[in-house]
Amino acid sequence: MSLAVLSVALLALVPGVGLAQPQPGSDHPFGKPSAEVPNPGELNEAVRASRPVGYRDQTRSEVLARNGVAATSNPLATAAAERILLQGGNAVDAAVAASAALGTVEPMSTGMGGDLFAIVWSAKDQKLYSLASSGWAPKRWTVDYFTETLGVDEVPSSGINSAVIPGTVSGWDALLKRFGSMGFREVLEPAADYASDGFPIHERMHGQWVGSENSLARDPDSANTWLPDGEAPELYSIFRNPEMARTLRSIQRHGRDAFYKGDIAKAIVEKSASAGGVISRDDLAKYRSEWVTPLSTDYHGYRVHQLPPPGQGFAALEMLNILEVCTPRLGFDLAELGPRGPRYWHLLIEAKKLAYSDLHRYNADPKFDPPPLNRLLSKDYAAQLCDRIDPDHATPLEVNGVDAGSTVYFATADRWGNMVSLVNSNYSSFGSKVTIPGYGFVLANRGSGFTLDEDHPNVVEPRKRPFITIIASFITKNGRPVMAFGNMGGGTQPQAHAQHVINMIDLGMNVQATTDVARFDHSQENDVTSLDTHLYDLVGPTLTEMGHDLDRAYGHAGGYQGILFEPDPRMPKPILPRDNGKGPRHGEAYERPVNGVYRAGSDPRKDGHAGGW
Numbered sequence: 001m002s003l004a005v006l007s008v009a010l011l012a013l014v015p016g017v018g019l020a021q022p023q024p025g026s027d028h029p030f031g032k033p034s035a036e037v038p039n040p041g042e043l044n045e046a047v048r049a050s051r052p053v054g055y056r057d058q059t060r061s062e063v064l065a066r067n068g069v070a071a072t073s074n075p076l077a078t079a080a081a082e083r084i085l086l087q088g089g090n091a092v093d094a095a096v097a098a099s100a101a102l103g104t105v106e107p108m109s110t111g112m113g114g115d116l117f118a119i120v121w122s123a124k125d126q127k128l129y130s131l132a133s134s135g136w137a138p139k140r141w142t143v144d145y146f147t148e149t150l151g152v153d154e155v156p157s158s159g160i161n162s163a164v165i166p167g168t169v170s171g172w173d174a175l176l177k178r179f180g181s182m183g184f185r186e187v188l189e190p191a192a193d194y195a196s197d198g199f200p201i202h203e204r205m206h207g208q209w210v211g212s213e214n215s216l217a218r219d220p221d222s223a224n225t226w227l228p229d230g231e232a233p234e235l236y237s238i239f240r241n242p243e244m245a246r247t248l249r250s251i252q253r254h255g256r257d258a259f260y261k262g263d264i265a266k267a268i269v270e271k272s273a274s275a276g277g278v279i280s281r282d283d284l285a286k287y288r289s290e291w292v293t294p295l296s297t298d299y300h301g302y303r304v305h306q307l308p309p310p311g312q313g314f315a316a317l318e319m320l321n322i323l324e325v326c327t328p329r330l331g332f333d334l335a336e337l338g339p340r341g342p343r344y345w346h347l348l349i350e351a352k353k354l355a356y357s358d359l360h361r362y363n364a365d366p367k368f369d370p371p372p373l374n375r376l377l378s379k380d381y382a383a384q385l386c387d388r389i390d391p392d393h394a395t396p397l398e399v400n401g402v403d404a405g406s407t408v409y410f411a412t413a414d415r416w417g418n419m420v421s422l423v424n425s426n427y428s429s430f431g432s433k434v435t436i437p438g439y440g441f442v443l444a445n446r447g448s449g450f451t452l453d454e455d456h457p458n459v460v461e462p463r464k465r466p467f468i469t470i471i472a473s474f475i476t477k478n479g480r481p482v483m484a485f486g487n488m489g490g491g492t493q494p495q496a497h498a499q500h501v502i503n504m505i506d507l508g509m510n511v512q513a514t515t516d517v518a519r520f521d522h523s524q525e526n527d528v529t530s531l532d533t534h535l536y537d538l539v540g541p542t543l544t545e546m547g548h549d550l551d552r553a554y555g556h557a558g559g560y561q562g563i564l565f566e567p568d569p570r571m572p573k574p575i576l577p578r579d580n581g582k583g584p585r586h587g588e589a590y591e592r593p594v595n596g597v598y599r600a601g602s603d604p605r606k607d608g609h610a611g612g613w
Contacts, residue, residue: 065612066593080190088585100191116171123417133171135164160277162445181581195245243440316494321382342542360401369457394547409486421484489558512601559606
């Protein structure tokens with residue numbers, strides 16, 4: 001026997017050693033899902049890595065750019081915005097492209113059947129503009145319609161009688177006409193490509209889709225559109241929506257009127273009638289977006305801007321006022337208390353409860369019953385509320401309110417200094433769960449934001465806009481742009497906005513770190529405060545002793561995006577296109593980067609990222 005053969009024979013006799021040893025590995029190599037384990041990430045028991053510099057638990061660096069940047073909740077939407085910016089479009093063009101893309105690739109959160117709000121910093125005018133494009137109630141919506149005709153005691157949370165007139169497409173049109181350099185044909189092309197060619201299903205999106213299977217199955221058109229083979233598409237699979245591509249192509253060819261007066265409008269009305277609703281052609285044809293004056297307050301020398309009612313942005317401003325005025329009166333400083341201290345969180349939660357009580361007491365469409373904003377947003381009013389904060393004990397809610405929501409928020413910026421803060425929503429996941437046949441989009445269920453209490457300012461009325469949760473924010477200092485930012489997630493939004501402002505201004509966090517840290521999410525509906533599991537372990541026991549009802553949470557508190565502008569006074573200002581960018585896109589105006597640096601961040605709780613160059 002040769003030495004080689006003898007060696008092999010001997011190895012075969014040694015336990016655990018041989019030529020054909022099994023190599024089982026994982027049942028889910030490369031994280032591949034299976035029917036038994038649809039998300040193999042749940043099996044990962046490894047500890048997370050730390051960073052070598054800065055905040056050690058920060059998930060990634062800020063994205064820095066000078067020519068253009070976008071931060072969205074889906075990589076494909078960020079890519080769509082970058083595609084438009086690379087083609088010479090401005091921040092508004094990129095924002096509409098991102099909105100359309102998100103409605104395609106994240107259809108549970110947003111789409112053409114939803115609502116849209118935006119704040120735009122115009123580099124040409126050196127000022128802020130705010131657009132409100134939330135839907136209004138059909139003309140036949142009255143309290144009697146719901147209580148007598150439908151026999152219900154509240155506006156439904158799903159179905160055709162939860163759907164108001166969509167505002168998204170009108171919002172796209174208004175933004176492009178006032179500030180855009182491109183038209184629908186260019187900016188809707190990325191979304192139309194995704195819809196026709198198909199797009200992969202990301203992790204967070206997949207979880208939301210699965211959670212909506214049963215409710216989508218109730219509407220045949222929704223089941224046909226969103227549940228291939230009777231269920232949500234699998235993680236990493238490719239989903240196509242040729243009907244949505246058809247809708248986008250129609251808007252590319254015929255503009256806004258295709259949606260509000262043309263074949264799409266006809267299909268919406270027909271679907272409404274067949275489902276037992278009362279949306280009319282006139283409800284759609286007469287709908288218009290509105291340019292409105294933003295609200296603002298000063299916080300430690302920075303001006304924080306929000307959209308006016310019926311959005312809930314004023315609650316964020318009131319919360320900041322309360323904290324700025326009352327914290328020192330109570331003998332504390334938020335920065336000194338710090339986010340590892342229970343009293344820090346106690347003060348934030350108590351300020352939130354007071355601000356949201358006013359929100360749910362007064363918020364309504366200002367054309368019908370304007371809230372007393374001059375009083376609510378004054379520092380004097382904030383001072384009157386200080387006595388209602390017990391520094392040692394939780395105080396019961398004054399006014400309760402519903403906190404639901406499913407939304408996208410994103411920001412864009414360009415080489416000329418234009419910046420956009422935009423929020424777009426279906427409200428609940430897949431909105432009303434009513435899909436328009438042949439056109440591949442759902443109607444939002446924003447009508448459920450109304451009340452049937454005739455003594456409340458938010459009572460349902462014809463052509464009235466309901467209480468709406470989506471908000472976009474902007475920060476300026478001395479009249480100059482600082483940051484576009486926002487945080488999606490229903491009732492989470494104003495309290496999250498305030499926390500980001502405090503994180504960055506009081507605690508000195510950067511644009512990415514502010515979203516990588518834990519935040520609280522208090523429900524005005526049941527007075528329960530959700531804390532990220534790590535924060536719960538750190539401060540939960542003490543907060544419970546102080547009287548707070550707490551819930552341990554994972555990945556809660558919505559999703560944030562933000563873009564900050566860091567100007568460099570040594571650099572020349574950008575050259576603005578002479579023709580507002582509507583002519584040939586070349587020359588020095590398209591070659592010089594912005595006079596500074598954009599710093600962008602994106603929430604790891606979502607699927608997206610920031611990108612720029």
